[in-house]
Amino acid sequence: MDFNLTQEQSLIQKTTREFAEKELVPIAAKLDHDGVFPREIVDKLAELGLLGVAVPEQYGGAGMDNVCYALAMEEISRGCASTGVIMSVNNSLVCDPLLKYGTEEQKKKWLVPLAQGKILGCFGLTEPNAGSDAASQKTTAVRDGSQWVINGAKNFITNGPQSSVCIVFAMTEPEKGNHGISAFIVPADTRGYAVTRVEDKMGIKASGACSLAFEDVHIPAENLLGTYNKGFGVAMSTLDGGRIGIASQALGIARAAYEKALKYSHDRTSFGKPINQHQAIAFMLADMATELDAARLLIWKAATMKDKGVRHSMESSMAKLYASEMADRVCNKAIQIHGGYGYIKEYQVERHWRDARITELYEGTSEIQRLVISRSLLKD
Numbered sequence: 001m002d003f004n005l006t007q008e009q010s011l012i013q014k015t016t017r018e019f020a021e022k023e024l025v026p027i028a029a030k031l032d033h034d035g036v037f038p039r040e041i042v043d044k045l046a047e048l049g050l051l052g053v054a055v056p057e058q059y060g061g062a063g064m065d066n067v068c069y070a071l072a073m074e075e076i077s078r079g080c081a082s083t084g085v086i087m088s089v090n091n092s093l094v095c096d097p098l099l100k101y102g103t104e105e106q107k108k109k110w111l112v113p114l115a116q117g118k119i120l121g122c123f124g125l126t127e128p129n130a131g132s133d134a135a136s137q138k139t140t141a142v143r144d145g146s147q148w149v150i151n152g153a154k155n156f157i158t159n160g161p162q163s164s165v166c167i168v169f170a171m172t173e174p175e176k177g178n179h180g181i182s183a184f185i186v187p188a189d190t191r192g193y194a195v196t197r198v199e200d201k202m203g204i205k206a207s208g209a210c211s212l213a214f215e216d217v218h219i220p221a222e223n224l225l226g227t228y229n230k231g232f233g234v235a236m237s238t239l240d241g242g243r244i245g246i247a248s249q250a251l252g253i254a255r256a257a258y259e260k261a262l263k264y265s266h267d268r269t270s271f272g273k274p275i276n277q278h279q280a281i282a283f284m285l286a287d288m289a290t291e292l293d294a295a296r297l298l299i300w301k302a303a304t305m306k307d308k309g310v311r312h313s314m315e316s317s318m319a320k321l322y323a324s325e326m327a328d329r330v331c332n333k334a335i336q337i338h339g340g341y342g343y344i345k346e347y348q349v350e351r352h353w354r355d356a357r358i359t360e361l362y363e364g365t366s367e368i369q370r371l372v373i374s375r376s377l378l379k380d
């Protein structure tokens with residue numbers, strides 16, 4: 001077993017760490033305060049190839065592996081969690097299924113500009129009554145000659161307000177349940193496609209999340225993504241990759257909080273010595289550092305399996321479950337180490353805690369991760 005990064009992995013880690021330190025850390029608190037989508041930052045991500053990290057160069061991507069993607073996600077999210085999720089959705093939930101299931105035509109038309117960051121995309125799975133129970137879709141797609149007609153609604157769609165295209169899951173044969181769902185590439189400028197509500201969130205406030213409505217949205221027949229009625233598998237295998245991205249986001253957020261707590265513990269004195277000389281604080285730091293590393297190893301394992309083309313549903317769920325719950329614990333401890341100052345916005349650890357919370361919810365709640373893991377354990 002070799003825990004050393006390759007030259008390419010070290011390089012992307014270094015590049016994204018420097019980028020985050022220079023471009024994201026100084027503005028992250030303001031982005032959180034203003035809740036404004038960071039358009040210029042997203043353009044810079046595009047220049048660095050960070051909107052299609054694991055997409056081959058021939059399709060406009062950076063042509064790197066999924067460990068590189070996880071490393072980049074950790075660093076970007078350490079700098080700004082909102083930027084992290086914007087990047088993660090475009091990479092994992094949009095580029096990845098287009099790469100895996102798209103036809104050559106679809107790749108040329110959609111994957112290339114998405115991976116280059118010329119446009120952004122979103123993932124339309126969640127509905128008002130289909131969150132954890134993703135198979136109970138109400139959105140329908142009906143064939144009409146050479147077109148599909150989509151009707152329905154989606155909600156909590158990250159990147160939705162800024163996206164030019166959405167991967168939409170819809171019932172093509174409702175009576176067949178999860179065997180009657182198909183995936184579609186739906187351009188946002190199609191008549192009948194509307195952003196109906198933009199959410200005001202607790203954290204990751206500079207990323208957009210919205211509801212979408214589809215009213216007689218006509219798209220060409222060739223916009224079916226993957227095989228007819230096999231859309232549920234497209235959604236699930238896409239989320240296997242997405243959960244690596246969100247686990248890495250959680251890790252980056254937790255590391256930001258840990259690093260601030262570590263520094264504060266040197267600077268702050270009580271009872272005549274730096275607070276990290278008190279065992280109560282030193283042991284908290286020890287637990288935080290251990291948990292960060294444990295999460296990182298789970299993420300690297302899942303990403304390595306994805307790179308090898310091995311099924312990694314359970315490993316991705318383990319990585320996301322552990323990293324997201326770890327981030328909550330680590331951010332909470334970082335506030336505790338800061339004492340009363342931790343509750344004050346200026347010290348920023350409260351932001352990390354708010355940003356971390358969503359990682360236990362989106363791309364499958366912790367309960368869904370436990371379901372995936374336990375089903376996988378029990379099926380053998």
Ligand code: CAA
Nearest residue numbers: 126132133134135156157158233236237313362363364368
């Ligand atoms: N890869 C490929 N196929 C898979 C799969 C996977 N990882 N997981 C399941 N499948 C297949 C199964 O093999 C099965 O096929 P057969 O019926 O042919 O045997 C079929 O899919 C149904 O599987 P299940 O019986 O396990 O389905 P289920 O209805 O019990 O649901 C679930 C499983 C795990 C609960 C699933 O519904 C789930 O993951 N729910 C959470 C949804 C989620 O994560 N939503 C996040 C939305 S996206 C988001 O948050 C983005 C954002 O904005 C940031």
